[in-house]
Amino acid sequence: MLRPRPAAARPAGARPAGARPVGVVLAGAVLAGITAVVGCRVVGSDAVTPVPQLLSFLPWLAVPTAVCLLVALAARCRVLAGWAAVLLAVTAWYSRPHGPESTPADGRPVAAPLRVLAANVEFGGATRELLRVIRRERPDLVFVTECDPACVRTLGTAYPHRAQVAGEGSTGSVILSVHPLTPGPALPSLMGMPGATARIAGREVRLRLAHPMPPLPGQVAVWKRELGLLRDDAARHARGGPLLVAGDFNATQDHAAFRAVLDAGALHDAARLAGAFRTPSWPQGAGLLPPYAQIDHVLVGGDDLSVRGARFLDVPGTDHRALLADLDLHARR
Template identity: 70%
Template sequence: MDSPSRRRTAARAAGALLAVPTAVAGCRLAGADAVTPVPQLLALLPWSAVPAVPALALATAARRPALVVWAAALLAVTVWLAQPYGPDTTRARGPVTARLTVLASNVEFSGATAELLAVIRRERPDLVFVSECDPGCVRLLATALPHRAEVAAPGPAGSVVLSARPLTPAPALPGTLGMPGATLRAGGKDVRLQLAHPLPPLPGRVAAWRRELAELRDFAAGYRGRSVVLAGDFNASQDHAAFRAVLDSGALHDSARIAGAARTGSWPQDGPLPPFAQIDHVLVSTDFAVRGARFLPVPRTDHRALLVELDLHALP
């Protein structure tokens, strides 16, 4: 590639490849979810490094040092940003007062109800947080776990928290989609359970998505220092500032991150590629230790389920 025209073409191609990933990485650095298409692209943040590789080769061939530095910097920054967010332990201490196994699943318009029921019977969780579960879905799943708190609604608006142990009702959080809550008595403590299911950040709905994640942030802040399990389909990953605010405001920990699975994708599992975005989470307060976390395939839904094993300690 010795001719000036070819070098110019290569330089323009490199710049085109770098423009969008640089904007996304810049918003992530600035802690801003910004506007469409940034929130959608932030779910793909680790993949932003991919266009930087051919861009680096093109910039080198074009003999443009500034472009070479730009591509190399984008690669380095993206790799750095892809590191797991938050501490790698809850530092819970004191004796273990209870053990809980928690399952979180989005059954996609109740289409995977029977398949999730099979998972529940196989894994025998103590608690199950189910999004997009209509009343018929709730009735079927309740054959495995008798105690529940639900928002009864058709389509994707219905959700339920199921338990093997009795629950005390708690107010649902406001939102377009159901977000029921309850309290579980375990290990001598009242453990506040809250299902999370804010709207997805679709074009035209980013403001509502941000507002509903703020409801979760305010909930977490209100229960800071108390025993909490906040679980479900957050429609947000660690690369979204609105999700990080939920973690930080309540001093909550992402179970998958603690278990070493911070970048394991949970969505979408029904496409031609493996799941690339982790938007399903089980967040816990500092008095929980995480013994393990597994993402489980569930047929007929676009989400993997997340199964987490927790120890509740006497002290945070």
Template identity: 55%
Template sequence: MDQETCGTQGPGDGRDQAAGPYDAGPGPAGGRRRGGAWFAGLLLIVPTGVVACRAADTDAITPVPQLLAFLPWLLVPAGVALAAALAGRHFALMAWAAAVLAVTGWFVRPYDVGLTEKPPGPAVARVDVLTANLEFGGATDALLATLARERPGLVFVQECTAGCSEALAAGVSRADYPYRRVVEAGGAAGSAILSRYPLAPAPGVRSVLAMPAATADIAGRSVDLQLAHPLPPVPDAVADWRRELGLLRERAAATGDRPAVVAGDFNATEDHAAFRGILRAGGLRDSTRLAGASRTPSWPAGLPRPLGTQIDHVLVSEDFSVRSARFLDLGGTDHRALLVALELHDVR
């Protein structure tokens, strides 16, 4: 706020004492200074609210869940607010902006720091895992080409329409992927798990968009597989988004000590409390975090990098180490596919 500096007149001094260094006075300079203060304050309102929810481990209500997905980009308005506060010498606003920048910066620091240690026990199998959201089946042909080129051992497919299911049945050799768990549905609801390893049926998550599950036999070990595709947190579906992520959390907790892979389009980032709940409940780790690729954007694919956010994940139990993680551009979808190279360790 503006402060007035009272002047004194000495004997024979007919001039008012000059205004203090932070008093712009009532003229145009004072108006600009007050305008700058309002501008900086307004810029800080949204970042402050969102980062406060992040610190409180809550996703709150709209628009917080949507803005948490882009938490790193809130550094921009906070930085502009700090510059405006510095220019106007607004010390309270400087402190506010600096605090918001510091807390936001703490939360957006690289996730992968200090996570290079491998699980105990020897590696018994190498497993490549691919997850891809095909956007209403639009990237089906690109997926088929990717499978032929990369030959992953496990494939998690979201938004696989009836045409996509038919293309997988006709275009993917049973010799390459003899084991499949396919849920046929229209629009974005269809999903599929393809595997080079024997699969046994397992109860999936009851949801609007299909989230099937299976148990894979890999090197003599039973590995729980769960495809993730909860509803997106659009303003009128935040409660459903939170509920379905909660069901995934319960599913992750039910795996117990068994090796597990949960992969797909989570419509959530590690800045969402509901997503972190899944990690904690299942003792899971994000493979991109282990591979040093945290915060690499996967959606929307059309934005130039580093714009966007990472909502496509491959989560693994502590039985797995990660050799690499790569995001692949598939024509026909607004998501980038994620291919991770894993090693399964015998930690028994």
């Protein structure tokens, strides 16, 4: 009678047939999460918490994706390696600058270069340090968010003209100018977003300070609505002459709601045009976590503004870096 052959003994430490290394399983889980975030970027959706927060990390997601690719290659897992390679390529594609490489402005500049500074002083805590920056850099226009009444009084000593929304903590904001200002209506937002018109070299330049709510849990709808207010405001005014929209947008180019602001009003990001694209501005001085997201912007609109340069400045006492942009205002064509 034939007896069944006994199964060969499995070497000690060998995996059961069909088993996967723990590293491959973990890499698959990481890739699944990254795929969900990148997928939202591909379809142009900010979705819900925590997607807006994770979209702020989009360029940095290439790092764990590359690690997963190396794990897959080491494990000779072709499906996982292909998945990681495709995801890495898509992430790199969407990390490119958004929008044109220049503004349509041409012709002779009508005045000296226009210097613009956008800064968040974090509940007024960095007011004195910002005043030192202002005295050193001498900007013509300053857009200050989270500027309480004491902050406005201090910074106002350096400028003859202002337009503000008075408020404590994060709700106060002010536009300061060496040029005459005509204050305009503020947008109906939870934090101050004042508007004004500046008279510069005989030209009217419309100004809007941006400070929508951040996409905190339970506040994503408010964040989208307030970025929508900025989008609609820019669309109304961008065809009427030069337009500047500057401040803390609490959004990067990887957020659909911010790209809509750029696209609807023919606005251009000064940092992108000046070669400072993807320079992180937040969170500054946050312990071991370095700045990773550019959420502070100076946007230029109309056909009469061009960008000479832009640089980010460290301001002690706040979790934001300030953005200094040098612009040219051109003669009307």
